[in-house]
Amino acid sequence: MTAEVPSRRPVTIVVPVYDDLAGLLRCVEALMETVDVNVDRVLLCNDVGPHADEIEGRLLNLIRDRPGFEYVRNERNLGFVGNCNRAALELDRSGNDVLLLNSDTIPLPGFLDEMATVLASDDSFGVVCARSDNATIATMPYARRNPRSRATPERTTELHGVLRELLPRFTVAPVAMGFCFLIRREVIDRFGLFDHVFSPGYGEENDFCLRINRAGYQAVFANHALVLHTGSTSFSGDRGPALRLEHERILLRRYPFYASAVALFLGRVRDAVDVFADTFLPDDGVLRVALQLPAVIDEAAVARATAVLEAAPDDIVITLITGREQARVARRSFPTADLLVVGRPRQVFDVTVAFGAVTSFGGLSSLNANAPRWLLVDAIPHHRQWAEAVRHHRDAAIDRILxxxxxxSVDWSSPEDLIAAIRHVGSKPIDAERLRLRWNAVADMAEATGLLKHPDRVSVRRLVALALGARSPWLVTRLRAIRAARA
Structure with a gap:
């Protein structure tokens, strides 16, 4: 018998209003089309921005005589944190759960029912957010096949439609994203809302999620709900970056494990379909391939990889992957090729080719992170002599996992044959359940062997860097650009 899901509670949708009239009107019009005011209500809170009077007039005209929509105007500007706190703690006396919804969002049909149902499904869920095209770790797709392409709302909407039924209904995460932030009312009653130290904004929702998590409440993503998010800039000049860096420093001082929690989520906790979402619906007519170079890049490896790069047709785009210790050799050997150093880049591929025997858990973990399909070239041969078996037992264990x-799995014969094998593997549909089994098995091994480490302390060096960056944001931008150029 299927367990009955508790009926969801009514919700007050709080829309903090400051500027961006065009985006605000789109948001309100979308709410008019998607919200059942017989169950839920909408509270528009004008925080007296630079065009407060114009915005007030347009809003009042739009919602005139419309039931379920209420408008209030603050006496003075409170900032985002203060505006949200006033709305949830003072203005809304309904007892409803509260959804804080940015005014630069476009909620799609069914989003609220889905989010509220997820919130009601487990008493430990304190906060729920939707998926989006622009929401940091709640973005779909988070990693793209072509990072040079522009992320679009249309792409996210299409992809979400394809993957919605493949994804679990929810995913527990370290924090929920503040653009669309549904909070259980009893949690607000118990803990209040945002800490004013994060005023006027940035980081307040992360602090709230981590604070309530100490009491056992969890933040979750409602994977079947989609809300598009423009992500307009709230602060001009250096003020925005300075606030981000300073508030990140406060977060890490309060929650030293926070950065590692996010890394753990991205590298282990996410569903594998979510990790490789962009590969389920290729949109550019090419097959994107990660060719993982062997641990030692010798002359034979260079010759073979060069031959494959030269033989690749226009519809097969190859990126070379190498370990940090071989990065300089790889750059010297392949000066014109696309090259990535092993890590967790914001890119995924359709196929990963293991070029030569994989003999380390690091190589295995890299394969796991890069693509949903694997092609092995010159895998480790079966050893018939016991002396060889003993000498290479660790390599053989990794090979069995592979x-x-x-x-x-193919033996090297010619670049043309390998291109044909790549095309064949790339044409196979992705088996979601098999992919999940692989993702979890390899991630478990990486953690058990100590390859993936998640310290529960933040380094003093990082805290100092954040403090300096908050004073000189331009310096951080410059250093990140230099680091990206070297990667």
Missing amino acids: RRFDDS
């Missing part, structure tokens, strides 16, 4: 999850 073969359990590979999509094909």
Whole structure:
């Protein structure tokens, strides 16, 4: 018998209003189309921005005589944190759960029912957010096949439609994203809302999620709900970056484990379909391939990889992947090729080719992170002599794991044959359940062997860097650009 899901509670949608009239009107019009005012209500809170009177006139005209929509105007500007706190703690006396919804969002049909149902499904869920095209770790897709392409709301909407039923209904995360932030009313009654130290904004929702988590409440993503988010800039000049850096420093001082919690979520907790979302619906007519170079880049490896790069047709785009210790050799050997150093880049591929024997858990973990399909080239041979078996038992164990999850295994013969094998593997549909099994198995091994480490302390060096960055944001931007150029 299927367990009955508790009926969801009514919600007050709080829309903090400051500027961006065009975006605000789109948001309110979308709410008019998607919100059932017989169950839920909308509270528009004008925080007296630079065009407060014009915005007030347009809003009042738009919602005139419309039931379920209420408008209030603050006597003075309170900032985002103060505006949200006033709305949730003073103005809304309904007892409803509260959804803080940015005015630069476009909620899609069914979003509120889905989010509220997820919130009601577990008493430990304190906050729920939707998925979006622009919401940091709640973005879909988070990692893209082509990072040079522009993320669009249309792409996210199409992709979400394809993957909605493949994804779990919710995913527990370290924090929920503040653009669309549904909070259980009893949590607000118990803990209040945002800490004014984060005023006027940035980081307040992360602090709230981590604060209530100490009492056992969890933040979750409602994977079947979609809300598009423009993400307009709230602060001009250096003020925005300075606030971000300073508030990040406050977060890390309060919650030293926070950065590692996000890394753990991205590297282990997410559903595998979510990790490789962009590969389920290729949109550019090419096959994107990660060719993982061997641990030692010798002359034979250079010759073979060069031959494959030269033989690749226009519809097969190859990126070379190498370890940090071989990065300089790789750059010297392949000066014109696209090259990535092993890590967790914001890019995924359709196929990963293990070029040569994979003999380390690091190589195995890199394969797992890069693509949903594996092609092995010149895997470790089976040892018939016991002396060889003993000498290479660790390599053989890694190879058995590889073969359990590979999509094909070939011996090197020619670059043309390898291109044909790549095309064949890339044409296979992705088996979501098999992908999940592989993702979890390899991630478990990486953690058990100590390859993935998540310290519960933040370094003094990082705190100092954030403090300096808050004073000189331009310096942080410059240093990040230099680091990206070297990667």
